[in-house]
Amino acid sequence: MADLSIAVRQAGGVAVVLPAGFINAHTVRDFEATLEGLVQGGQYRILINCRDLSYISSAGLGAIMGLIETVREHGGDILLSNLQDNVFAIFDTLGFTQLYRVFPDESQALASPEAGG
């Protein structure tokens, strides 16, 4: 099994990104390329559903951080949902839970004003 696989699906005006596995310095390029591809294609409302994400290092956080200003400048946002405890601990330790909206599950994230719901 690959360290990381990434699925993307559309839910209304929101691109839902589903990373499965591990995001570290080795796999981050795929994750970054997925996010950059969405933004370059004009998709500025992005939800990262972390249901199957076992692990994320600072490399993965940097990939998200690198795009947040661009998406917000275009009236969009990057939302997070379904964080496992260890993944939440990393986001929270670095203060990212203040910078990003974190939702318990995907349906609540999609119903939020930031997602256009």
Add this chain to the structure above:
Amino acid sequence: MAAKVDHAQFRLIIPSQTRYLNLVTGLAKRASVVAGLDDATAAKVSIAVDEAVTNVILHAYQGEGHHSVELELRFTPQALEVHIWHSGQGIREDQLVLPDPSEYIKHPRKGGLGLLLMSRFMDEVRFRADEDSGRNECCLIKKIS
């Protein structure tokens, strides 16, 4: 005569390539549990080790994959110690500046978060140069409460 083995410590040498990160972090997580740490703490130790080894590969060795990174795990009644040695560019403790998370929130940018995670998730993080061997060491310590 059999060589004397210290059963409270062992070493692993990996090539300086990020493809081995998952192997190292898996080992660190399981070693933490063996040392007596709970699962949540073990996950934090594995992240700290990931960040330390990533720093060695990407910064000390500037992404060159033909070098070696040596890890030593030491189990004591008081703590789990992870020592990471390399021959690349070292970090001087007196030049270390940990990023301020609140500044990151005001001015988002990539990079610089690894050291912060290491310092938050471990009880001690030390950097030193061994002048005799010419190698550099990063030492991560997690106390067992």
